[in-house]
Amino acid sequence: MKKTKQLLACLVLMTFGLGTAHADYTLNLMRGVTQLSNEVYDLHMLILWICVFIGIAVFGTMFYSIFHHRKSKGHKAAQFHENTTVEIIWTIIPTLILVAMAIPATKAVIDLDRVQDSEMTIKVTGKQWYWDYEYLDSGVHFESHLDLASEKAHRVSTIDPRSVPNYLLNVDKPLVVPVKTKIRFLFTAADVIHSWWVPDLGWKKDANPGFVNDAWTSVDKPGVYRGQCTELCGRDHGFMPIVVIAMEKEQYDAWVKAELEKQNALPDLSKQTRASLLIKGESVYLTNCVACHQIDGKGISGWYPAINGSTKVTGDMSQLIGFVQAGTSKMPAFKKLPADQLAGLITYIRNAPELGNKVGDELQACSALSLDELEDLFPDLDNAPELCKEKGEVKPDPVVAQKN
Amino acid sequence: MTAVVAEHDDHHDHHDHGPEKGILRWIITTNHKDIGTMYLVFALIMFFVGGTMALIIRSELFEPGLQFVDPQFFNSMTTMHALVMVFGAVMPAFVGLANWMIPMMIGAPDMALPRMNNMSFWMLVAGVLLLAATLFMEGGAPAGGWTLYPPLVLQTGKALPFAIFSVHMLGISSIMGAINVIATIFNMRAPGMTLMKMPLFVWTWLITAFLLIAIMPVFAGAVTMLLTDRFFDTSFFNAAGGGDPVLYQHIFWFFGHPEVYVMILPTFGVASTIIPVFARKPLFGYASMVYATAAIAFLSFIVWAHHMFTVGLPIAGELYFMYATMLIAIPTGVKVFNWTATMWKGEMTFETPMLFSIAFVVLFTLGGFTGLMMSVAPADFQYHDTYFIVAHFHYTLVPASVFILMASGYYWLPKWTGNMYDERIGRLHFWLSAISVNILFFPQHFLGLAGMPRRIPDYAIQFADWNMVSSIGAFIYGFSQLLFVYIVIDTIRGGTGKATAEVWEDASKHGLEWTVPSPAPYHTFTTPPEIIPTEHL
Numbered sequence: 058m059k060k061t062k063q064l065l066a067c068l069v070l071m072t073f074g075l076g077t078a079h080a081d082y083t084l085n086l087m088r089g090v091t092q093l094s095n096e097v098y099d100l101h102m103l104i105l106w107i108c109v110f111i112g113i114a115v116f117g118t119m120f121y122s123i124f125h126h127r128k129s130k131g132h133k134a135a136q137f138h139e140n141t142t143v144e145i146i147w148t149i150i151p152t153l154i155l156v157a158m159a160i161p162a163t164k165a166v167i168d169l170d171r172v173q174d175s176e177m178t179i180k181v182t183g184k185q186w187y188w189d190y191e192y193l194d195s196g197v198h199f200e201s202h203l204d205l206a207s208e209k210a211h212r213v214s215t216i217d218p219r220s221v222p223n224y225l226l227n228v229d230k231p232l233v234v235p236v237k238t239k240i241r242f243l244f245t246a247a248d249v250i251h252s253w254w255v256p257d258l259g260w261k262k263d264a265n266p267g268f269v270n271d272a273w274t275s276v277d278k279p280g281v282y283r284g285q286c287t288e289l290c291g292r293d294h295g296f297m298p299i300v301v302i303a304m305e306k307e308q309y310d311a312w313v314k315a316e317l318e319k320q321n322a323l324p325d326l327s328k329q330t331r332a333s334l335l336i337k338g339e340s341v342y343l344t345n346c347v348a349c350h351q352i353d354g355k356g357i358s359g360w361y362p363a364i365n366g367s368t369k370v371t372g373d374m375s376q377l378i379g380f381v382q383a384g385t386s387k388m389p390a391f392k393k394l395p396a397d398q399l400a401g402l403i404t405y406i407r408n409a410p411e412l413g414n415k416v417g418d419e420l421q422a423c424s425a426l427s428l429d430e431l432e433d434l435f436p437d438l439d440n441a442p443e444l445c446k447e448k449g450e451v452k453p454d455p456v457v458a459q460k461n
Numbered sequence: 462m463t464a465v466v467a468e469h470d471d472h473h474d475h476h477d478h479g480p481e482k483g484i485l486r487w488i489i490t491t492n493h494k495d496i497g498t499m500y501l502v503f504a505l506i507m508f509f510v511g512g513t514m515a516l517i518i519r520s521e522l523f524e525p526g527l528q529f530v531d532p533q534f535f536n537s538m539t540t541m542h543a544l545v546m547v548f549g550a551v552m553p554a555f556v557g558l559a560n561w562m563i564p565m566m567i568g569a570p571d572m573a574l575p576r577m578n579n580m581s582f583w584m585l586v587a588g589v590l591l592l593a594a595t596l597f598m599e600g601g602a603p604a605g606g607w608t609l610y611p612p613l614v615l616q617t618g619k620a621l622p623f624a625i626f627s628v629h630m631l632g633i634s635s636i637m638g639a640i641n642v643i644a645t646i647f648n649m650r651a652p653g654m655t656l657m658k659m660p661l662f663v664w665t666w667l668i669t670a671f672l673l674i675a676i677m678p679v680f681a682g683a684v685t686m687l688l689t690d691r692f693f694d695t696s697f698f699n700a701a702g703g704g705d706p707v708l709y710q711h712i713f714w715f716f717g718h719p720e721v722y723v724m725i726l727p728t729f730g731v732a733s734t735i736i737p738v739f740a741r742k743p744l745f746g747y748a749s750m751v752y753a754t755a756a757i758a759f760l761s762f763i764v765w766a767h768h769m770f771t772v773g774l775p776i777a778g779e780l781y782f783m784y785a786t787m788l789i790a791i792p793t794g795v796k797v798f799n800w801t802a803t804m805w806k807g808e809m810t811f812e813t814p815m816l817f818s819i820a821f822v823v824l825f826t827l828g829g830f831t832g833l834m835m836s837v838a839p840a841d842f843q844y845h846d847t848y849f850i851v852a853h854f855h856y857t858l859v860p861a862s863v864f865i866l867m868a869s870g871y872y873w874l875p876k877w878t879g880n881m882y883d884e885r886i887g888r889l890h891f892w893l894s895a896i897s898v899n900i901l902f903f904p905q906h907f908l909g910l911a912g913m914p915r916r917i918p919d920y921a922i923q924f925a926d927w928n929m930v931s932s933i934g935a936f937i938y939g940f941s942q943l944l945f946v947y948i949v950i951d952t953i954r955g956g957t958g959k960a961t962a963e964v965w966e967d968a969s970k971h972g973l974e975w976t977v978p979s980p981a982p983y984h985t986f987t988t989p990p991e992i993i994p995t996e997h998l
Contacts, residue, residue, distance in 0.1 A: 083923075084907045086843055101840045108830035116823060119801045123819065127809045128741070134808035138743035147798045148791060155787045158837065163780060165839035170776045211527055211919050218525040219922055225525075226921045244773075249613040250706060252771060252846060256912045260842035263772045265707060266612060267700020270773035287846040287914040289606045291613055292533045295917030357533070359599045359618060 087256055090277050090303070094259025096165050104158060111154075169260060172273045175241035179232070183244070183251025183264035183286065186293035186348055190232050193243075197316045201228045202344045203296050209343065211296065212352040226283040229344060231300035235309035236276050244270040249291060255284030255301055263288055276303040293348050323434055324395035326422045326442050331404070334419055338405025341398045345391065346406075354412030361387075365413040370406050374418065378403060378425060396430070397422040479983055488583075491575035492983065493560045496582050498877070500557030501870075503586060505946070507549035508863075510593070512939050514542035519935035522928050527919050535918035536604035541596065543607030547724070548631045549589045551858065554866050555727040556581075556638045559666050561877065563642060565974040565981065566660045568651025568990045573644035574637075581637035588630030595620035595627075606916060608717065609684065611698040611709050615691050622692070625684045632677040639670035639677075646670075651973075653992030657751070660972055661744065664751050665730030668758045672719045672726070675762070680716040683709060707772050714765035722761045725857060726754060728825075728865040729796060732818050735872055736800055738971050739815035740807030746799040753792035753799075760789050770841045779838045786836035790829070797826050812965075813887035817868035820895045821861055828856030831906070846916075849909025855902045859938075864894070867945060874952050875960035879980030882952040886944060893941035900934030 088098045126132045182189040187202040202208075204227040210216040211225065218224045234240055244253055244264040254261030261284075262272045276282075284299040304312065329337070342350075346364075350356050354365035364370045370377060378399065384390030394402070400422040407416040423445035426434070435441040480486045480495065490496060517538050521529050530538070560578065564571055572578050595602040600618010603609065614621070646667050650659070659667075686709070689695040696702020698709045729750075737744045744750065766774060767786040774782070800822050809815070831853040835841045844850060867890075875881050904927035909915075913924045920928065960979040968975040973992075977985045 083911045086910045087912075097839050097843055100837060101834070101843065104834045104837055104840065108833060112826070112830060115797060115801060115826065119804060119819075119822070122801070122804045122807070123809065126740075126805065126807050127811070129810070132806075132808050134741040135806040136742065137806075138745050138747070138803075140746070143802070144746055144749045144795065148795060151791050151794045155790060159784060159787060162783060162837045162839060166776060166779050166783065169839055169842065170779075214526070214528070218919075219925075224922050225919060249616070250610060254846075254914070256843065260839075261771050261845060265700075265772065268705070268707070268773070284912070285914050285917075289536065289610075289613065289916045291604075291616060292536065294536070295532065295914075295919050357531075359601070360533070 089257040089259045090280065090282065091257070091259050091274050092277070093165075093169055093274065094257060096168060097259045100161055100165055103161065107154060107158065169272070172241050172271045175239045175273055177235075177238060178241045178243060179234070180243045180245070181253055181264060183246040183253065183290065183297075185248050185291050186286075186297040188228075188232075188251075188253070188286075188297065188299060189247075192313070195313045195317065197313055197320065199230050199316075199320075201230045201232060201299070203227070203298060204229050205340055205343050208296070208347065209352075212347065223283065225296065226285070226298045226300070228298055228300045231281070231302045233302045233304065233309060233312050234274075234276060235306045236279050236303045238306065239273060239275045242272050242274070244272070250288050251286050251290045251297070252288035253284070253299060254287045255282050255299055257282040257284075258301070261287050276301075279303050279305060296348075324397045324422060326396065326426075326445055328421055328423075328444055329397075329400070331408075331419050334401050334404040334421075335409065337398065337401030338403070339401075339409065341394070341402040342405055342409075345394075346402075349388070352411065354406070354409075354414070364406055371414055371416050374403065374407070374420065377407075378420075396425045400425040489579065491571075491579050493564050493572045493575065493578065494877075494981065494983065496572075496575075496578050497557045497560030497562075499582055500553050500560060500585075503582075503589075504550050504554035504557060504866075505949075507545055507553070507589065508942070511542050511545035511550055512942065514538045514545065516935060516939050518542065519932040521918055522920070523932040524929065525920055525922055525925050530918070532918045533601060533604055536606075536916065537596070537602040539916050540603050540605065540607055541592070544592060544603075545589070546858075547607065547720070548592075548628075549585075551724045551862050551866070552635065553585055555666075555669075555724070556635075558662075558727070558731070558866075558869055558873075559638070559642055562873065562974060563645055563663055563666060564649070565977065565985055566663050566972055567646065567649065567654050568973050568986045568992065569645060569649035570984060570987045572641050573648055574641045577637050578641055581634045581641070584630050584634040584637070588627045588634060591623055591627040591630065595623050598623065608710075608713055609687065610713075611687055611690065611706050614687060622688060625688050628684050629681055632681045635673050636677050639673035642666055642670040643674075651986065651989035651992055657748065658992065660730075661733035661747070661750055661754075662727065662730035665726045665733075665754050668754050669723050669726045672723050672758055672761065676716040676719045676723075679712060680720075683712040683716065686712075707769070710769050710772060711766065714768045715762070717768065718765045719758070719761040721854070721857070722757060724862050725825075726758065728821070728862045729754060731865045731869050731872075732800060732821055734972065735814050735818045735868055736803050736822075738872075738965050738968055739812060739818075740804050740809050741967065742803060742807040744799070745802035745805075746795075749795055750799055753795045756792040757789060760785065760792070764789065767836060767838075767841070770838045771845050783836060783838040787833070789836070790833050793829055797822060797829070810966075812871070812884060813882075813891055814868040814872035816888065816891045816895075817864045817871070820891070821864045821868065824856055824860035824864070824895075824898070828853055828861060831856065844909060846914055847909035848905040848913045848915055851915045852902050852905035852909060855905070859902065860895070860898045864898075867891075867894070870945065870949065872965075873974075874949065875956075875964045876974055876979050876981055878953050878956070879960055879978075880952050880954075880956035881958055881960050881964075882948050882956050884957075886948055886951075890941060890944040890948065893944070894938060897934045897937035897941060901931055901938050902934070904928075904931045904934075 086098055086101050088095055178193040180191040180193055187200055189200050191198045206221045207225050207227055210218050210221045244262050245268065246264040246266040248266060251264040252261050253264060258274045260272060262270050280303055282301045286294060286297045349361040350364050354363060356363040369380065382390060382392050400420045403420040406412060407414050407418065426445065431441060431445055432438065480492065487495065487499060517530060521535055560572060598618065598620040600620060602620055603614060603617050603624045605614035605617065646663060686697040690697055690699060696704040698704045698706045733744055733750055764782060764786045766778060766782040770779060835844050835850065835853060871882060871887055908924055908927050911924065913920055962978050963969050963975050964979060973990060
């Protein structure tokens with residue numbers, strides 16, 4: 058059946074002279090990799106076939122009539138127009154079919170709802186326009202944005218999306234889960250409604266701001282499963298994909314351990330060249346800033362201010378750092394950005410040719426730290442890197458900066 | 462069953478006065494035919510405005526990558542396309558048909574409330590123009606989808622209060638139109654035209670009018686709450702203030718589900734009017750058609766949350782709304798079976814109105830099948846907010862409502878203008894539309910099942926082929942509709958010759974409108990016609 062459909066699809070495509078038929082596209086739902094997705098798939102196929110059979114019966118009758126009961130063939134019209142028995146029959150038969158459909162459907166609804174007895178919980182927060190994952194049991198917590206290659210490709214017209222692997226379906230940091238483990242998901246949102254959908258898991262669930270929804274899964278086999286946000290959530294709704302990597306439990310445990318270490322690690326405070334600061338800054342910018350300020354830094358008139366040529370950006374550096382860390386009513390506060398990323402970002406937005414700014418300076422990670430922050434990282438200041446003890450000439454003063 | 466014969470006596474019309482001269486005729490008219498014409502012309506213009514927006518959407522989706530428009534503008538286009546098509550094209554087109562045809566079908570001289578009729582038309586124009594003006598406002602037109610879900614819609618720029626006020630105006634216009642239809646049908650039927658003798662178009666409109674009166678105030682209430690949330694610090698839909706964004710969805714879909722039936726019930730009515738004429742056979746199961754329509758209308762009020770299966774309903778809610786939604790298949794099935802039985806052993810000819818009507822039955826049924834699939838809540842967990850639903854509701858709107866509106870155009874144009882349209886071009890229009898509409902929407906089923914979400918301006922590479930096919934279909938479909946404009950203008954100018962009063966063979970057995978001359982005089986049935994009981998035929 059699948060072969061026939063693919064053949065048919067290819068024929069249609071060839072008629073249009075496209076001939077680019079992709080090997081991996083599908084015409085039907087995927088079976089997926091969970092008990093729920095299989096159940097939903099079977100249900101889908103059941104109703105599909107019921108509809109196909111009813112369709113053949115109804116359209117068959119209709120087309121027979123169209124071919125034979127026509128004036129041009131000399132057919133004379135009968136004048137019957139009422140038959141209560143027939144009406145009752147074609148009311149009762151569909152009712153019975155519906156009851157037959159409702160039984161497996163009810164079972165599936167109950168199964169989907171069974172979130173009890175889960176072995177671990179992941180809290181998913183939808184934000185404009187990325188996902189935030191928090192493993193409530195282990196404490197792993199990170200954001201998952203569209204990957205840099207797709208981010209660039211959809212913003213720069215000269216890059217062909219076809220050259221980007223998994224275009225728009227790849228993230229910088231995927232959600233990692235163990236296989237054969239009952240996982241409970243909690244969904245919420247920070248701003249507007251989002252919806253979390255990975256087709257291979259068999260369901261989607263809305264993430265509503267201020268409320269918590271739940272759902273569960275237990276992935277049968279290791280693999281990479283991709284999905285997208287499915288509730289219109291604004292400008293970049295199409296650019297917040299989901300990637301789930303399912304791995305064996307031992308591997309997963311190792312991953313958690315490594316993540317926690319990474320999470321608690323100190324930022325890289327070594328001195329960097331201008332070029333490497335710019336490279337780091339670009340990736341920070343593309344992850345956190347580009348959605349609003351755009352790839353050319355010109356923002357969107359009426360929505361988001363430009364940083365291209367903005368005196369706030371090219372002016373006093375310590376005020377700029379304070380501004381970025383404090384945020385505004387529209388811009389989130391980037392207080393938690395590690396010092397090395399902050400340094401890269403500040404250097405990038407002041408100097409990147411693609412943003413049209415050229416101040417000609419740079420910020421080192423050490424200088425991005427205030428004395429308080431340095432003390433937070435190194436309670437015994439003697440342990441701090443030599444570089445930071447000297448302190449650069451730039452000293453952000455967040456209190457002064459916030460007033461601007 | 463709708464077969465009636467009238468004795469029309471022209472001598473009673475000697476007090477007849479013609480229309481005003483010049484532009485004032487159209488501005489101050491209270492004549493149901495003039496107002497009907499204005500509604501229809503306005504709807505046709507809006508059909509092309511909304512269609513242009515659709516082509517902008519399909520151009521952007523022709524290939525992966527962002528080529529033509531900004532994502533924010535893309536979202537505005539999907540939002541405005543829907544609002545313009547629903548409130549500017551399909552609904553007004555059916556109100557136009559109601560204005561033209563209901564008085565003529567029930568033997569009334571005009572609508573019951575002619576001045577209000579005029580007001581409701583001009584309010585519609587004002588409302589749609591205001592809505593269109595939001596495209597040029599700071600921050601752009603609304604871009605949160607036609608459902609206007611908070612909190613997203615509250616992020617709209619300067620356009621929000623204007624869009625909301627426009628919705629209020631459109632609502633008032635619809636309610637006035639609905640009151641007028643009900644008042645006309647209940648008070649102005651010719652003697653002998655009992656309720657169960659009314660043509661089905663009149664019946665379906667009567668039921669539709671009640672739906673409208675019930676739901677438009679609900680929508681007005683919902684958008685007013687948006688307004689106060691944004692400007693007066695209320696928190697109806699803001700969790701931080703004790704509200705709930707999902708509450709909006711409940712209110713909206715309590716309006717929204719009957720609203721989509723507002724666009725399909727009159728469609729059923731027209732199909733039930735046209736098919737018997739060209740099958741030369743009375744409509745099969747007239748009474749069951751009426752009951753099925755009423756049943757669908759009733760069910761439409763108790764199924765709204767099937768649009769919200771994934772928002773996190775309690776399990777009892779999921780089950781209830783699933784069962785209730787599945788029930789809709791029963792009366793809808795009855796209708797399809799009755800149309801098929803009407804064609805069965807008929808003596809069919811295939812003029813353009815019949816072609817569009819048959820295509821409607823087939824393609825609407827396809828849309829009905831996908832609707833049935835989506836009523837199953839667990840399966841909807843996969844289908845929801847993908848291109849599968851886009852395919853579903855476009856099948857129930859374009860090759861259903863829009864095809865039937867085209868069929869109505871061809872069916873009644875000779876009566877309206879007194880001239881026959883060019884059948885050859887009509888059939889060309891039909892075949893181009895019927896083929897391209899499937900190229901346009903059928904692949905969208907595949908896209909949705911393969912995992913493409915709706916309302917995205919750019920997509921992953923595996924969706925590229927079918928999107929391209931769909932876009933090609935969209936352009937063929939869109940440009941084919943220009944043929945209809947050509948035909949309308951050509952027919953007004955004389956077409957292929959004068960039409961007879963009956964126009965279609967034995968049509969006068971099927972409706973009173975075929976007993977008056979073509980073109981229909983400015984005033985018809987100033988004296989009620991005599992309705993001969995059906996049994997006498």
